[in-house]
Amino acid sequence: MIKEIATTPYADQRPGTSGLRKKVPVFQQRHYVENFVQSIFDSLDGFAGQTLVVGGDGRYYNREAIQTILKIASANGFGRAVVGKGGILSTPAVSALIRSLKAFGGVVLSASHNPGGPDGDFGVKYNVANGGPAPEKVTEAIYQRTKTITSFKIVEAADVDIDTFGATQLGDMRVEIVDSVENYAALMQTLFDFDRIRDAFRSGFAMRFDAMSAVTGPYAHAILEGMLGAAPGSVLNGAPLPDFGGHHPDPNLVHAKHLYDLAMSPAAPDLCAASDGDGDRNLIIGRGRFVTPSDSLAILAANAHLAPGYRSGIAGVARSMPTSGAADRVAEKLGVALYETPTGWKFFGNLLDAGLVTICGEESAGTGSNHVREKDGLWAVLLWLDILAARKQSVDAIVRDHWATYGRNYYSRHDYEEVDSDGAHALIKTLRDRLPALKGRSFGALHVKEADDFAYHDPVDGSDSLNQGLRVMFEDGARIVYRLSGTGTAGATLRVYIERYEADPAKQFGETQQALADLIALSREIAEIERFTKRRAPSVIT
Numbered sequence: 001m002i003k004e005i006a007t008t009p010y011a012d013q014r015p016g017t018s019g020l021r022k023k024v025p026v027f028q029q030r031h032y033v034e035n036f037v038q039s040i041f042d043s044l045d046g047f048a049g050q051t052l053v054v055g056g057d058g059r060y061y062n063r064e065a066i067q068t069i070l071k072i073a074s075a076n077g078f079g080r081a082v083v084g085k086g087g088i089l090s091t092p093a094v095s096a097l098i099r100s101l102k103a104f105g106g107v108v109l110s111a112s113h114n115p116g117g118p119d120g121d122f123g124v125k126y127n128v129a130n131g132g133p134a135p136e137k138v139t140e141a142i143y144q145r146t147k148t149i150t151s152f153k154i155v156e157a158a159d160v161d162i163d164t165f166g167a168t169q170l171g172d173m174r175v176e177i178v179d180s181v182e183n184y185a186a187l188m189q190t191l192f193d194f195d196r197i198r199d200a201f202r203s204g205f206a207m208r209f210d211a212m213s214a215v216t217g218p219y220a221h222a223i224l225e226g227m228l229g230a231a232p233g234s235v236l237n238g239a240p241l242p243d244f245g246g247h248h249p250d251p252n253l254v255h256a257k258h259l260y261d262l263a264m265s266p267a268a269p270d271l272c273a274a275s276d277g278d279g280d281r282n283l284i285i286g287r288g289r290f291v292t293p294s295d296s297l298a299i300l301a302a303n304a305h306l307a308p309g310y311r312s313g314i315a316g317v318a319r320s321m322p323t324s325g326a327a328d329r330v331a332e333k334l335g336v337a338l339y340e341t342p343t344g345w346k347f348f349g350n351l352l353d354a355g356l357v358t359i360c361g362e363e364s365a366g367t368g369s370n371h372v373r374e375k376d377g378l379w380a381v382l383l384w385l386d387i388l389a390a391r392k393q394s395v396d397a398i399v400r401d402h403w404a405t406y407g408r409n410y411y412s413r414h415d416y417e418e419v420d421s422d423g424a425h426a427l428i429k430t431l432r433d434r435l436p437a438l439k440g441r442s443f444g445a446l447h448v449k450e451a452d453d454f455a456y457h458d459p460v461d462g463s464d465s466l467n468q469g470l471r472v473m474f475e476d477g478a479r480i481v482y483r484l485s486g487t488g489t490a491g492a493t494l495r496v497y498i499e500r501y502e503a504d505p506a507k508q509f510g511e512t513q514q515a516l517a518d519l520i521a522l523s524r525e526i527a528e529i530e531r532f533t534k535r536r537a538p539s540v541i542t
Contacts (some may be wrong), residue, residue, distance in 0.1 A: 001155070001156045001157075001171075002074075002153055002155055002171065002442050003075075003153070003154055003155075003156055003283070003407075004077045004152070004153050005031075005034075005036065005151060005152055005153075005154060005265055005463075006150065006151050006184075007031045007035055007149060007150065007151055007152055008031075008150075009035065009146055009147050009148060009149050010029075010032060010035060010146065011024075011147070011189070013035065013036050013039070013143065013146035013147075013160045014143045014146075015125070015134075015142060016032045016345070016435070017343065017344035018123065018125055018133065018344070018345075019108070019121070019123050019124055019125025019126065019133070020036055020123060020124050020125070020262075021111045021114065021121055021123040022121070022122065022123075023119065023120070023121060023122070024060055024061050024117070024118055024119065024120055024121070024122045025118075025119070026122075027061060027065070027124075028061065028120045028457045031152070033065050033068050033069075033124070034068060034072060034143065034152045034154065035146060035149050035152065035164075035507065036072075036124055036142075036146060037068065037069050037072045037107070037124070037152075038072055038076075038149060038151075038152035038153065039142050039145035039146045039149055039344075040107070040126045040142050041073070042145045042231070043077045043138060043141040043142045043145050043151070044104075044105070044138075044494075045334065046104075047076075047077065047078055047104045048077040048078075048079070048103070049077065049078070049079035050078060050079060050080070050103070050104035050364065051078070051079065051080040051081070051082060051101055051102075051103040051105065052075075052078045052080070052081045052082070052103060052104060052105060052106060053072050053081075053082050053083075053086070053089070053094055053097045053098050053101065053103050053105070053106035053107075053166045054066055054069055054073075054081055054082070054083045054084075054087075054089075054098070054106065054107050054109075055083060055084035055087060055088060055089025055093070055094055055097075055106075055108065055109070055114075055180070055238070055280070056069065056087055056088070056089065056108060056109025056110050056215075056278070057088075057090065057091070057109070057110040057116075057214055057215040057277050057278040058086070058087065058088050058214070058215055058240035058241070059109075059110065059111065059117075059121075059122065059214075059242055059243075059244070059277065060116050060117050060120060060122070060242040060243060060244070061116055061122050061240070061475035062087050062109050062122075063086075063087050063162070064517070065109050065122070065124065066083065066087045066109065066162060066272060067159045067160065067162075068154075069107050069109075070083070070160055070170055070173075070175060071154045071157065071170065071171075071203040071209035072152060072153065072154050072155075072158075072191045073173060073299075074152050074155045074157075074171040074172065074173035075153035075155045075171065075299060076153055077172075078173050079172070079173060079174065079312075080173060080174045080176065081173055081174070081175045081176070081257075082097060082101060082103070082176045082179035082352075083160075083162055083165075083175060083176070083177055083178070084111030084177075084178060084179075084541075085162065085163065085165060085177050085178065085179060085180055086162060086163055086180070087109070087162050088147065088180045088215060088218065088240060089108075089180050089215075090180075090184070090216055090219060090278055090279030090280070090286070090378075091108055091110060091215075091278040091279055091280045091374050091375075092184070092279055092280055092368070092372050092374045092375070092376035092377070092379065093180060093181075093183065093219070093279070094106045094108050094127060094131075094374075095131035095132065095372035095373050095464045096131065096183055096184050096187050096371070096372050096375040097126060097178075097183050097184075098127060098130075098131040099130070099131040099372065100183055100187070103129065104129055104130075104447070105126060105127055105128050105129055106126070106127040107124065107125070107126055107127075107133075108123075108124075108125040108126075108127060108278070109122070109123065109124060109125075109164070110123050110125070110215075110277060111277065111278075111280035112125035112276060112277050112278050112280065113248075113249055113250035113251070113276040113277050113278075113281055113337065114249075114250075114277065115243075115244065115248050115249070116241075116242060116244045116249070116277065117242065117244075117246075118243075119537075120243065121380055123475050126138070126139075126142070126246065127373075127374075130276075130349060130352075130353055131355065131372050131373040131374065132345065132346060132348075132349035132352075132373030132374060133344075133345055133346040133349070133373075134346070134462070135346055135349070135350075135373070136346070136353055136465070137463075141483070147300050149238055150175065154172075154379060155170060155171040156475055157170055158179075159169060160175050160519050161177070162177055163177075164177060164181070164405055165178070168394065170511065180218055180219075181222045181223075181466040184219060185219070185222060185223050185227065187371060187372075188378075188379065188382055189221060189227075189276070189384070190309060191307060191308065191309030191310075191369075191371060191379070191383075192307050192308065192310075192382050192383065192385075192386045193307065193308055193386055193389070193390075194227060194228060194307065196386065196389045196390065197228050197382075197385045197386055197389050198227075198228050198229050199389070200385070200389040201228060201229045201230050201231070202229060204420070205270050205388070205389070205514040206230075206231065206234070206269035206270050206271075207224070207230060207234055207269050207270060207271040207272065207273065207385075208234060208236060208262065208269050208271075208272050208273070209224055209230075209234060209235050209236065209272075209273045209274065209275075209381065210236040210237055210251070210256060210258075210259055210272075210273070210274040210275075210283075211236065211237050211240075211274070211275060212236060212237050212244060212245075212247050212249040212251065212255075212256070212274060212275070212276065212277070213237040213239060213240065213241040213245035213247055213249070213252040214237075214240055214241075214244050214247075214249045214275070214276060214278070214279070214297050214376060215240050215275045215277065215278055215279045216275040216279040216378055217235065217237065217238035217239055217240050218238070218240070219279065219378055220235045220238060220275075220378065221235050221238050223378070223382070228385075231442065231540070238361075240328075244277065248279070249276050249277035250276055250277075251274035251275055251276050251282060251365055251377070252283065252365065252540065252542045253290065253542055254486060254540050254542070256283055259272040259273075259274055259283065259285060260272075260285055260290060261317070263285040263286065263287060263289075263290070264288060264290065265436055268287040268288065269287070270285055270286065270287060270394065270477035271284070271285075271287075271381075271384065271385070271387070271388065271395060272284075272285040272286075273285070273381045273384070274377075275377030275378060276365070276377060279376070279377050279378060280366055280368075280374055281364065281366050281375065281377050282296075282366075282376055282377035282378075282380040282381055283364040283365060283380050284296050284315060284380070284381070284384055284395070285494075286394055286395020286396050286398075286399070287394060287395065288396055288535040289394075289395050289396035289399055291395065291399060292324070292363075292411055293323075293361065293362070293363050293364065293365045293367070294319075294323050294324035294326050294361075294363050294409060294411050295324070295326055295409070295411075296326070296361070296367060296380065296384075297317075297319060297323065297326070297327050297359070297361030297367050298324075298326035298329070298330045298360060298402065298406065299360075299398060299399065299402050300367060300380065300383055300384070300387070301314060301317050301327055301330045301331070301334075301359045302333075302334075302402065302405075303387045303390075303391070304358070304359060304369075304383065306386060306387050306390040306437045307383055307386045307387070307390075308393070309369075310358065310369070313334070313336075313358060314334070314336060314358035315336060315337075315355055315357055315358045316331065316336045316337040316338065316339065316351070316356050316357035316358065317330065317331045317336065317338050317339070317357055317358075317359050317360070317361075318338070318339040318340075318341055318343070318351050318356075318357045318360040319338070319339075319340060319341065319360070319361055319362070320340075320341055320343045320344075320347075320350050320361075320362040320364075321340050321341065321343065321429065321454050321456075321468060321469055321471075321481070322343060322363050322413075322469060322481050322483065322495070322497045323361060323362055323363040324363065324364075324409040324411040324499050325409055325410075325477075325501065326406065326411075327361065329406045329407065330406060331404070331464070333350050333405075337356060337357070339351055339356065339357060339378045339459075340456075341456055341515050342454070342465050342469070343362065343364075343418070343468070343469070345360075345362070345366065345368075345373075345374055345375055347456065347458070347465070348360040348368075348373075349373050350458055350459075350460035350461055350522035351459075351460065352370045352373060352462045355370075355459070356459070356460070357370070357499035358370050359475040360375070361375075362375065363413060363497065364413075367378075367379075367380045368380070368423055370527040375406070385536075389526070390471045403505070403508045404505055404508075407502060407503040407508070408501070408502045409499055409500070409501050409502075409503055410499065410500045410501075410502060410510070410512050410515040410516055411496060411498070411499045411500075411512070412497075412498050412499075412512050412513060412516055412542065413496070413497050413498075413499075413541070414495070414496040414498070414523070414540075415485075415494070415495055415527050415538055415539055415540040415541075415542070416491055416493065416494040416495075416496075416522070416529065416533050416538050416539055417491075417493045417536050417539040417540065418491035418492075418493065418539075419491055419492055419493070419494060419534070419535060420491060420492070420533070420534070421491050421492040423532045423534065424484055424491075424492035424493075424494050424532065424533060425492070426532055427482075427494065427527055427528065427529065427532035428483075428484060429484065430528070430532070431470055431482060431526070431527050432453055432467075432470060434526075435451040435452060435453065435470065435472075436451070438451040438472060438526070443522050443525075443526075444518065445517065445518075446474050446476075446519070446522060447474060447476075448472060448473070448475075448476055449473050449474045449475045450471070450475060451470075451471065451472045451473065452470075452471055453466070453468070453469070453470055453471075454465055454469045454470075454471055454481075455467070455468060456468060468483070469481050469482065470482040470483065472526065475500075476500075477499075477501045478499060478500040478501070478519055479498075479499050480496065480497070480498055480499075480519060480522065480523045480526070481499075482494065482495070482496040482497075482523075482527055483495055493534060494529070496521045496527070496529070496538070498516045498520055498523055499516075499519075500515060500516055501517070501525050514540070533540060
C-alpha cells in the first residue's frame with residue numbers, strides 16, 4: 001500500500017560536488033533521508049516504469065537507507081530496481097550498471113573517501129542515465145525542492161531481502177538482487193589484456209592492493225586474485241566493513257602509509273596500490289617510486305594505446321583545474337585536445353558523452369575513461385598492470401622515462417582540514433578581492449604573470465561555472481591555487497595546490513617539498529593562511 005506522509009523541510013540539504021554528505025546522525029533524523037530522496041524523484045520526469053540502480057559502499061547506515069530508497073522509488077512509479085547483493089556496489093560499478101542496463105538513473109550511497117561508522121560520514125548521490133553524477137541544473141532543482149517539500153510517498157511493506165540473489169516484488173516495482181562484481185568484471189575484460197597480465201603474475205610479478213576494508217575488496221579478490229592470478233594475500237583488507245575497520249579510507253600517503261613503507265622497503269613488491277571507500281580513487285606506488293595522481297593521469301594517457309580497449313588512440317584528455325599540467329604536454333604530443341575543468345567528475349560527463357575526450361583525471365587520486373562516467377580506482381590499477389606487463393619495465397623506470405620525455409611537474413597539495421568555516425570563507429573572499437593587485441607583483445625571484453578566479457565555459461552545453469578556484473600564476477610557469485573542498489562534512493577544508501615545472505633532466509629528481517619551498521612559503525603569505533585558519537601548518541600534505 002502506498003502512503004503519503006506529511007513532512008517538513010530541512011534547511012541543510014544542498015548537494016555538493018558529490019551529492020549530499022553529512023554525519024550519520026544527521027541522516028538518522030526523522031524523515032531526513034525520505035525528504036531528500038523524494039526531492040530527487042520530484043525533480044525528475046519520465047521515470048514511470050523505468051529502471052533504477054541502487055547500491056553503496058557498505059558503510060554504516062547503507063542497508064537502512066537502501067530499504068527507504070526502494071520503498072519510495074516503488075511508491076513514485078519506478079518499475080524496476082537493481083541492487084547489488086548486500087547493498088554493495090562501487091561507485092564506478094553503479095555507473096557501469098546504469099549504462100549496460102540502459103537504466104533511467106541510480107542512487108549511490110557513499111561518502112567516498114570519508115570515514116565511516118555510527119559517528120562517521122554518509123552520503124546520497126543521484127546519477128543520471130549516462131551513468132554520471134547529476135549535473136548542476138539537476139542538483140540545484142533537487143535542492144530547491146528540499147526547501148519546499150511537504151510530503152513523501154512510500155510503500156508500506158516488509159524490508160526487501162538484499163542478501164539473496166533473485167527477484168521479488170515491492171508494491172508494483174520489481175526488485176532484482178544482482179552480483180556486485182559480475183557486470184563490472186566483464187567490462188574490464190573488454191578493456192585490458194587479461195592474458196598478458198596473467199602471464200606477468202605467472203612470471204613472478206607481485207603486488208599488494210589495499211581495499212581499506214571498503215567496497216573494492218570483493219572486486220579486487222575476484223579480478224586480481226581470481227581472474228588474473230595474483231598470489232593469494234595480494235589483496236589486503238578485502239572485506240567491506242561498516243566502519244572500514246577503523247581505517248580512514250582515503251588512499252593517500254597519510255592513511256595508506258603502510259603501503260608506502262612497504263614499497264620503499266627491501267621486501268617491496270613490484271606494485272602497491274589502493275582504492276578508497278567507494279572505489280573511485282586510487283593510489284599507485286611502485287618499488288621505490290610513489291606516482292603522484294597528476295603524473296599517473298599523464299602516464300596513463302601517454303600509454304593507454306598499449307591496452308586493447310584504447311589501441312586506436314584517445315580522442316582527448318581532460319583534467320580538473322587544480323591538477324598539474326603534466327597531462328597537457330602528453331595531449332600536445334599526441335595531437336589531441338586538452339580540457340581544463342572545475343573540480344568534480346560531473347564536469348567530465350559532457351566531454352565524454354560528446355566523444356571529445358577518452359581519459360580524465362583529478363589530482364585527488366581520481367582517474368577514469370569513457371568506459372563509465374565516474375572515476376574508477378580499480379580501472380586505473382588494471383591499466384597500470386597492463387602497461388607494466390606490456391612494457392616489461394618497473395614503475396620507476398616508466399616514470400623516469402616519462403619525465404625525460406615530457407619534463408617533471410613538481411606538485412603538492414596542502415590541506416587544512418576542518419578549519420573554522422567563517423575563517424576559511426573570509427580567506428577566500430579577501431584573497432579574491434586582492435587578485436587584481438597581485439598581477440605584475442614580484443616576490444623575490446617569483447613574478448606574478450596572472451591572478452584570477454577560474455571560470456569554466458562548457459563547450460558542449462554552453463553552461464558557465466564561476467568561482468571555481470583562485471589562481472596565482474607566475475612567469476616561469478609555476479602556480480598556486482586555492483579552493484575550498486566540497487567533500488567534507490565538518491567545518492571547511494582549504495586546499496592549496498603548489499606546482500612548478502622542471503624541464504632539465506638533471507633537476508628532476510629532487511624532493512618535492514624542497515623543490516617547492518619558496519612557493520609553499522609564499523602560498524601561506526599571500527593568503528594569510530595562519531591568520532584566517534588559526535593553523536600554522538596543513539593537516540595533510542600530499
